[in-house]
Amino acid sequence: MIMMPVSAVLEDESPAQPDAPVDLGPLSGLLGYALRRAQLAVFQDFHRHFAEAGIRPAQFSVLVVLRHNPGLRATQVAAALGIKRTNFVPLFDGLAARGLAERRQVKGDRRASALFLTPAGIGMVARLEQLAARHEAKFAARLGAEGRYQLMGLLHRLTEAAFDPG
Amino acid sequence: MIMMPVSAVLEDESPAQPDAPVDLGPLSGLLGYALRRAQLAVFQDFHRHFAEAGIRPAQFSVLVVLRHNPGLRATQVAAALGIKRTNFVPLFDGLAARGLAERRQVKGDRRASALFLTPAGIGMVARLEQLAARHEAKFAARLGAEGRYQLMGLLHRLTEAAFDPG
DNA sequence: TATTGTTATACTCTATAACTATA
DNA sequence: TATAGTTATAGAGTATAACAATA
Numbered sequence: 195m196i197m198m199p200v201s202a203v204l205e206d207e208s209p210a211q212p213d214a215p216v217d218l219g220p221l222s223g224l225l226g227y228a229l230r231r232a233q234l235a236v237f238q239d240f241h242r243h244f245a246e247a248g249i250r251p252a253q254f255s256v257l258v259v260l261r262h263n264p265g266l267r268a269t270q271v272a273a274a275l276g277i278k279r280t281n282f283v284p285l286f287d288g289l290a291a292r293g294l295a296e297r298r299q300v301k302g303d304r305r306a307s308a309l310f311l312t313p314a315g316i317g318m319v320a321r322l323e324q325l326a327a328r329h330e331a332k333f334a335a336r337l338g339a340e341g342r343y344q345l346m347g348l349l350h351r352l353t354e355a356a357f358d359p360g
Numbered sequence: 361m362i363m364m365p366v367s368a369v370l371e372d373e374s375p376a377q378p379d380a381p382v383d384l385g386p387l388s389g390l391l392g393y394a395l396r397r398a399q400l401a402v403f404q405d406f407h408r409h410f411a412e413a414g415i416r417p418a419q420f421s422v423l424v425v426l427r428h429n430p431g432l433r434a435t436q437v438a439a440a441l442g443i444k445r446t447n448f449v450p451l452f453d454g455l456a457a458r459g460l461a462e463r464r465q466v467k468g469d470r471r472a473s474a475l476f477l478t479p480a481g482i483g484m485v486a487r488l489e490q491l492a493a494r495h496e497a498k499f500a501a502r503l504g505a506e507g508r509y510q511l512m513g514l515l516h517r518l519t520e521a522a523f524d525p526g
Numbered sequence: 527t528a529t530t531g532t533t534a535t536a537c538t539c540t541a542t543a544a545c546t547a548t549a
Numbered sequence: 550t551a552t553a554g555t556t557a558t559a560g561a562g563t564a565t566a567a568c569a570a571t572a
Contacts, residue, residue, distance in 0.1 A: 216440035219428035220489055221421055225499050225511065226406055229399040230417070232515040234442065236392040251396070252562080255387055262385035269530065274382035276400065281563065283532060305530045305571045323386055333391050333518060341514055345391065348511040349398040351502055418539080435553065447540065449555060471548045471553045 225352075236333065243329045247322060252277070252285055254322055257311065260295060261319040265308040267300075294318055391518075402499065409495045413488060418443070418451055420488055423477065426461060427485040431474040433466075460484055 221227045240251055249257070255275050260266065266274075272282040286309065289295040294315035297307035311319065334342045387393045406417055415423070421441050426432065432440075438448040452475065455461040460481035463473035477485065500508045 214429075216425060216432065216436060217428040218440065219424045220492060221424050223512075224492060224496055225508065226399070226402040226417065226495075227421065228512055228515040228519070229395065229402055231442065232518040233392070233395040233399045235519050236395055240392055250561080251392065255393065258385045258387050259382060262383040263380075266382065267530075268532095270382060274384065276397065278563070278565095279531070280533085280565085285562095303530085303572075307531080326386060326390060329392075330390055336517060337514060341517070342391065344510060345514040346389075346394055348503060348507055348514070349394040351507070352398040352499060353394070353401045416538080433553075434555095443539095444541070445554070446542085446556085451539095469549075469553085471546095473554080 229352075239332065240329055243325045244322070247318070247325065249318075249322060253289060254326070256282075256285060256289060257294065257315060257319050257322065260309055260311050261316065264310050265298075267306050268309060271309060289315070395518075405498065406495055409491045410488065413484070413491065415484075415488060419455060420492070422448075422451060422455060423460065423481060423485050423488065426475055426477050427482065430476050431464075433472050433474060437475060455481070 218227075237251060244250070244254065252275075256271060259271050259274060263271075268282055268286065269279055271277075271286075272279045277285070286295065286297075290297070293312055295309060295311050298310055300306045300308050337345060384393075403417060410416070410420065418441075422437060425437050425440060429437075434448055434452065435445055437443075437452075438445045443451070452461065452463075456463070459478055461475060461477050464476060466472045466474050503511060
């Protein structure tokens, strides 16, 4: 027996009932849709943890890369993170304006500059990596160590496929 | 023994070598980073498949929901897809301007309108769902049926966790 | 000629506040 | 008072084109 909420409002178009659950159709079986929703969920949690530090995901990724690769050039950082050089400029400018990072002259190539964290930037990364660890632990707890390991492996397989358009 | 590429360019800052691979540090272990890269990879493939139809992911999701739930109101569609009502307006306007969807009066509530696809919109969705099936099959082939099933399950667990901020 | 960094620009997505016309 | 839809606006993210300085 099918029970449905009664609505006296809508008539001859047989439209959806106001309180009926929405049928996502083929959307619910699409990897891209599930990935987008999961990524938004994780990034919302990221934002909750990092809002106090005033750092967004893209900024975090730049800070971490410069922490582990001091002296990289803009083009290299951008390429490693999948950011276009042209968009990297204002992103880095924001970090530089806050005194977290800086450009230094490169001897032998006056076009380029080498990018470094300032001492303040290094301190900031140390703090952020602690926040990141707690943020990550929350999801690891939800998936279990094995589930998290499986997920990382599956995601890497998808990412690698991106550069091999079959 | 540690081997590293020689660079005569940079000196007393011991900066990274120009051609050395970039160390992503803790980024490579973060679920959020892996999710973002995987989602971008899948959406790039989506774009390759759907560019000829001139449909972006958000538009596709609205069309599919209206195909399977004719007569929904804007608020319901937006909520189901995680879009703010205010941002749904121009998104739907774009579909309406192309003759793919339309607003109809609701008898009994003159504030609201019921949303429907036009015949052209229904035809478009039929075509898009075929494109989506091929797009999806590409990634299913890369993961295997079992890997894809596991991935969907893990992603759902992350998404559900979003509404339970622990 | 090619590369590095940059400016200008535009479009999408996302977010908040505030308005209107209804209910 | 509350709700449905809308407008205006602003901030991020992402995209292309074009330029100057340098290699």
